[in-house]
Amino acid sequence: MKTKALLAIITATCFFSFAQHQNANRQYYQLKVYSFDTDEQMKRTDAFLKDAFMPALKKLDIGPIGVFKPRATDSVTPKKTYVLIPFNSLVQFGLYEDAIMDDEKFQKDGSAYLTAAHDKAPYNRIQSILMRAFVEMPIMEPSKLDGPRKDRIYELRSYEGATEDLYRKKVDMFNAGGEVKLFDRLGFNAVFYAEVLSGSRMPNLMYMTTHENQEIRDTNWKNFVDSPEWGKLKVMPKYQNTVSRNEQTFLYPTEYSDY
Structure with a gap:
């Protein structure tokens, strides 16, 4: 029993050491999605993000930060703002909100947002995805x-x-399977690919690609679908039925976004 217990401890130690090595240089991302009832709320939050929130994060060497708006769909433009923030560790993510609340300039520049009355909130809700x-x-x-x-x-x-098993196989399809390399070869200009650790819909992965315009985006996806690499990947037995729901959102960067 002692031998088995020792082997179990050694195995667990090796596993966690390997996991730490694998994760050492991998960033963490927070995607904050603000939803609004009115245009006035959206304007107040935009001012807060531009003049207070982003400058405070940059003081902490957090960035670059992307801020995006949804494109109109069927003549309707959702009242939302997407904020993408990179972190070098979970510790940095866990501490940043307390850190900026101690910043006097942040408190001053963001006062209209930070001290808004309960019946004049600058947003409807905030969704946070880690x-x-x-x-x-x-x-x-x-x-x-x-x-x-x-x-x-x-x-x-x-x-x-x-x-969870099918989700992990889809993550493997991007990594070991070569989907990330294929997107890169075809000029998709990816910003990130990531596993969702915490969010409202799990298990889940998310990624963002960028294109000069809609025509180039459509051409890029046609090239992807027609590529021999994808032709081989999509029929591999181990990658079958790995996606139960595929949601796409078209965005454009605000003028104050870092990219």
Whole structure:
């Protein structure tokens, strides 16, 4: 029994050491999704993000920070703002809110938002999604697109799995299977690929690709679907039925977004 217990401890120690090595250089991301009832709420939150929140984060060497708005769908534009924040560790993520609340300039510049009355809230709700970068792309790469921001297509995709096992197989498809490399080869300008650690819909992975305009986005996806790499990947038995729900959101960067 002692021998078995010792072997179990050694095995567990080796596993956690390997896991720590695998995760050492992988960033964590928080995606904050603000929803609004009115345009006035959206304007107040935009001012807060631009003039108080982002400068406070940069004092802590957190960034670059992406701020995005949804594109109109069927003549309706959802009243939402998406904020993407990178962190080098879970500790940094866990401490940043307390740190900025101790910043006097943040408190002053963000006072209209921070001290809003209960019946004049600057948003309806905030959804927070915590993610960990894929092994194949451990660090965020802000898009290098330089065309007009109003024309750019930032495509945020969410892939849910029916079970944890199927979800992990889809993550493997991106990493070991070569899907990340294929997107890179075809010029998708990915910002991140990540496993969702905590969110309202689990199990789940998310990623964001960027394109100069809608036409280029459509062409890129056609090239992806028609590629020989995807033709082989999609029929592999181990990768079958790995996605139960695929949600895509088209965004564009605000003028004050870092990318």
